[in-house]
Amino acid sequence: MNCKTATIIKNKKEPNNIFITPLALAKTAIDMIDIISTEIWYDPFKNSGNYYNQFPTENKLYSEILEGKDFFDFNEKVDVICSNPPYSCLDNIIKKSIELQPRVINYLLGINNLTAKRIEVFNKAGYGITKVHICKVFKWFGMSVIIQFEKEKENIISFDRIVWR
Ligand SMILES: C[S@@+](CC[C@H](N)C(=O)[O-])C[C@H]1O[C@@H](n2cnc3c(N)ncnc32)[C@H](O)[C@@H]1O
Secondary structure (H helix, E strand, C coil): CCHHHHHHHHHHHCHHHCCCCCHHHHHHHHHCCCCCCCCCEEECCCCCCCCHHHCCCCCEEECEHHHCECHHHCCCCCCEEEECCCCCCHHHHHHHHHHCCCCEEEEEEEHHHCCHHHHHHHHHCCEEEEEEEEECCCCCCCCEEEEEEEECCCCCCCCCCCCCC
16 A cells, blocks of 8 residues: 555544644744745645645645645645645655755644654755744644754754663
8 A cells, every 4th residue: 555545545534634733823833934935835735724825925836635636746846845744654745845855844743753763864865953843732642843844954953863771
């Protein structure tokens, strides 16, 4: 089963894979990003449009599997990726996001999904963490984090891969 099929099936079996971000929290994520007027913004997982509709530009694109627009088929040049991705297939989502080579990748994740290994994937691809916003969303599991990666920037936090005992 590929990632695309898995996502569709998971969404059918577990509708809770669709978590709609509160409008004001999506705005918090958007406000973390420096605006460069010529840049193209992209919401890969649009659903209600709480991100997409608040993007500060008309140069904007989106995907949404429920509308037949699959992120994994998207290949246009974009500068800013900002969204709340589904929790399934996160490794493939990170890989594909990096392949698109935007200036900024800003994702809302469950805090447990922000692993050192995943940060390392970004770092090896030349992306560093430039902003972090920790938050709690009503009824969502645990804490969440808006994490922003930017191309050719250093991490503003440190981490290690040791399993400490
Ligand atoms: C966690 S929800 C977030 C929705 C919206 N960004 C928000 O925060 O309100 C993830 C969304 O991604 C969509 N999705 C899942 N797999 C996708 C794919 N491969 N391509 C495009 N959209 C996908 C789901 O249908 C769902 O609407």
